[in-house]
Amino acid sequence: MNRKRMRTWVIVLVVLALISGSIVTLVSALHGTTVDTPITVLPGVTLTPEDLNAVGLGTAVDVQYADKTFLFFPDAQGKELASAKSGLTITFRNGSVTFLGGQFSQVGGSALRDQAYASYKNKVQDTGLSDDRGAAVIGDASARFADPAAAALIVRKNETVFTLLYTLNAAADTGSPEPIVALDALARLLAERF
Numbered sequence: 001m002n003r004k005r006m007r008t009w010v011i012v013l014v015v016l017a018l019i020s021g022s023i024v025t026l027v028s029a030l031h032g033t034t035v036d037t038p039i040t041v042l043p044g045v046t047l048t049p050e051d052l053n054a055v056g057l058g059t060a061v062d063v064q065y066a067d068k069t070f071l072f073f074p075d076a077q078g079k080e081l082a083s084a085k086s087g088l089t090i091t092f093r094n095g096s097v098t099f100l101g102g103q104f105s106q107v108g109g110s111a112l113r114d115q116a117y118a119s120y121k122n123k124v125q126d127t128g129l130s131d132d133r134g135a136a137v138i139g140d141a142s143a144r145f146a147d148p149a150a151a152a153l154i155v156r157k158n159e160t161v162f163t164l165l166y167t168l169n170a171a172a173d174t175g176s177p178e179p180i181v182a183l184d185a186l187a188r189l190l191a192e193r194f
Contacts (some may be wrong), residue, residue: 021112035060035090042086042101042160045193052090055168055185056177062091073116073161078082081112083159095169095179097186101162103194109159117141117156120163138184139191146180153187160194162187 039060052060063155066087073081074176089098104113121129121143129152132142139157146152150167164187166179 005006007160011043012156015058016133033061035063039063039088039090039188040086041099042103042162042194043084043089044151045190047090049070052092053182055181055189057090057097058092058094060090060092062088072100073112073119082116083109093169097183098165099162101160104159104161106159113156113159113161116161117154120154120161124154129154138187139194142187144180144184145176151179151183153183155191157191157194162190 004117034049036049038048042154047069049059054059070085070087071078071080072085073086075081081104083105083127087098087100089096102116104110104116114155124145127145129143129145132144135136136142136144139155139160141156142153144151144153152163152165154163155161164183164185168179
C-alpha cells in the first residue's frame with residue numbers, strides 16, 4: 001500500500017472512531033438523564049417512573065436525597081422526633097418536586113404527628129397556604145398553596161406528615177399541567193401508600 005492510500009485509511013479510521021465515540025457519548029448522555037429505578041420516599045414507600053408519568057410530572061432526570069443529618073421534626077435539643085424521615089428533590093424537564101416527610105411511632109406518635117403538621121403549616125401560613133375542605137382534603141388533613149409557577153401541599157395521613165413543593169422551570173413548556181394539578185395527584189398517590 002502506498003503512503004497516500006495508507007494516510008486515507010488512517011484518516012477514515014480516525015473519523016469513524018470520533019463519530020462512533022460521539023454517538024456513544026450522546027446515547028449515554030441521553031440515556032443517563034432519566035431515572036428508571038423506583039425512588040424511595042420513606043421506608044417502604046416508593047415512586048416508580050410510571051407513577052410519576054401517571055400523575056403528569058413526566059420523566060425524572062435526577063434525584064437528590066437529603067444527607068443523613070437532615071431533620072424533619074426536631075425537638076428543642078435538635079433530636080429527631082420522627083421515627084423515619086426523608087428529604088429529596090426530584091428534577092424533571094419542566095420543574096422539580098421537593099418532598100419532606102416524617103413518620104411517627106404508633107405509640108404516642110399521633111400527638112407528635114399533629115404537632116409536626118401544625119408546625120409546618122404555621123411556618124408558611126402567611127404565604128397563602130389554606131386548609132383544604134370537602135373533597136379537596138388529602139389523607140386526614142391537608143393544606144395547599146397554588147400559583148401558575150409553583151404549588152405546595154402539606155398532608156397528614158395516619159402516622160405520617162409530608163410536604164411537597166413543585167416549581168416549574170422558567171422554560172417549562174405550555175403542555176405541562178398546572179403545578180397544583182400534578183402535585184394534588186402525586187399527594188393522593190402517596191397518601192394511599194401510608
